Amino acid sequence: MSRKAGSEMTLDLTALVASDAVEPVRHDLMVDRGRRDAVALALDSRGFISDSDAACEALFKYCRGEMLGRHISELLPQLQAMDMVLDGQPNAHLRLLSRIGHQFQAVARDGEQFYSELFLNVLDASGGGRLSLLVRPVERKADSAMHLAWAH
Helix, strand or coil: CEEEECCEEEECHHHHHCCCCCCCCCHHHCCCCCCCCCEEEEECCCCEEEEECCHHHHHHCCCHHHHCCCEHHHCCHHHCCCCCEECCEECHHHHHHHHCCCCEEEECCCCCEEEEEEEEEECCCCCCCCEEEEEEEECCCCCCCCCCCCCC
16 A cells, blocks of 8 residues: 655555445546546545545546645535544544445535545554545435534
8 A cells, every 4th residue: 555665655545445445446437427436535643635646636626736735624624623533543423424424515626516425544553643535426315414513
């Protein structure tokens, strides 16, 4: 999932989507398939984007370099007041919501809003709180609410 490049670690985020939970990212089909493929982001413990895969450009309409250093709440507004890591572990409430298929509002650079499901995982065991966040655009469920009351 990661490889050494000199003294720095670089990420191979495309490997993150190769799981049973999501379909592999197909960059050429991102728009044509009604946004069914997941895209991958790497976050630090405070929720700032440290890496992303190429499919994020198509989904969120930012160049990859423009996303780096931005807070995840710029793409997923409901995560604005959310602590991504609590006591060295991914936020349990957010992980629960992702496991039950809660739909989160997502916003592209041009203001386009869409619904998405999230999959939050620990990126490595370094203890630094690095996280992988998979975002999969979905059709809105009829009973889905776009707002949440977060318990900290």
